[in-house]
Amino acid sequence: MTEDEESADGLRTLTRDLVSIPSHEDPTAAGDAIESWLRAETDGTVERDDHGNVFARKGSGPTLALVGHHDVVPPGEPQVTVDDDGDESYVLDEHDGRLYGRGSADMKGAVAAAMCAFRDADPDGVELCFASFVGEELGGIGARGAIDDGFAPEFAVVGEGSTNYSGPGVTDVVVAHKGRRASALVARGESTHASIPEEGVNAVYRACDAVDVVREMAFPETTVLGESLRGSVAVTEIDGGTAWNVVPDRCEVTIDERTVPGERAPLEQAASIEGVEWTVEQDLPPMACSDDDFADAVLAAAQDVQTGTPEHVVKPHATDAGWLADAGTACVICGAAESGEAHTDTESVSYEVLDRCYRIYHAVAEDASAFA
Known part of the structure; x- marks a missing residue:
């Protein structure tokens, strides 16, 4: 041609x-x-x-x-x-x-x-x-x-x-x-001066505990017409704290999950950590x-x-x-x-x-x- x-x-x-x-x-x-x-x-x-x-x-x-x-x-x-x-x-x-x-x-x-x-x-x-x-x-x-x-x-x-x-x-x-599911974990605590951390609740620590839950999750997998498809879960951003000498009262973690048909990572489990809320921001099937x-x-x-x-x-x-x-x-x-x-x-x-x-x-x- x-x-x-x-x-x-x-x-x-x-x-x-x-x-x-x-x-x-x-x-x-x-x-x-x-x-x-x-x-x-x-x-x-x-x-x-x-x-x-x-x-x-x-x-x-x-x-x-x-x-x-x-x-x-x-x-x-x-x-x-x-x-x-x-x-x-x-x-x-x-x-x-x-x-x-x-x-x-x-x-x-x-x-x-x-x-x-x-x-x-x-x-x-x-x-x-x-x-x-x-x-x-x-x-x-x-x-x-x-x-x-x-x-x-x-x-x-x-x-x-x-x-x-x-x-x-x-x-x-x-x-x-x-697919892609974008979600966030928001950890809340109680701020205090960093010199007396025991009088507050550190939101970053709570967020890290939630991240540990995510880290241990198995990636979702499935098979379609004999072809294997494996998803993924990754923490991609973390944002918390306002000053070097203040115990933070809020910390947000962004999660990128690549979903597969019929299977999702159980990200809601991360919200079992006290003070942590999980919300979905985008879910492309x-x-x-x-x-x-x-x-x-x-x-x-x-x-x-x-x-x-x-x-x-x-x-x-x-x-x-x-x-x-x-x-x-x-x-x-x-x-x-x-x-x-x-x-x-x-x-x-x-x-x-x-x-x-x-x-x-x-x-x-x-x-x-x-x-x-």
Whole structure:
């Protein structure tokens, strides 16, 4: 395949157009471009919800959704330019078969591949839905809003990164990923002058006792479709005290827990220490594919379009697939982004792998009888 050839008409041009649109502060313009393209280029029913999510649908039967997001994290200094009027635009570069720019890997490239697959597919026995959410980088705001409004596909292929997991150059199928629970332990005591510590209650000591409880906890573990997934628990911050000569009456400990489907570390046990309270500040759910036939069908599609041998794999971090799976959707993840590529100042995506993802999405939509 030459640099100018594409497996989907206009895929590379569409990718470049989407990546060029700033969407780290406000994803509206990127959503406008996606909506406009879908209305002009497809025969689907297109809508934009109150959250800013964009949907397109066609066909009938159980719903298979091709899912992405069009918000991005803030660009690094090399990835943005400002014109004389103060307007920002993203810097694009192309060489060695790759497109460089903020959002190319995470995940406007996969969004473009899903848009083209939606356009070209004649869905077999399913309602084919394209969905691009806002606010994924902010904890799944768009996905949660859509789910609250009734978005409930039976199946979803989420286009987050799954390339180079089992081996170089291979696009795999993720059947599970970790979630993230951020929580805090707040220890309270009674302050006094440090020269008479026995007349107070040291909140730092209480916090340290609670940290010892956390330190001894086993990491949560599970198995999904034969793949092992191991979470983690780590104390990442501690803050207490006001002066060198005052016994502190408050100390706060931050805990980062990477959760796995069906298992959580018993962090509430740390609150058994007198004067210690445990609160959860963020809980991004893990994902486990709930339908073996669906996971196998997507893997078969991935095997058919590449020379490498893809596998069912697991992913270390949370995505919108967690919210969908938590709501009852059978999810897998399959996308062009490579491990370690997203959120970097040199973020890029392979055009060859984008073509591959298009073919995977197209094949899954057209052979839904394998799972639906």
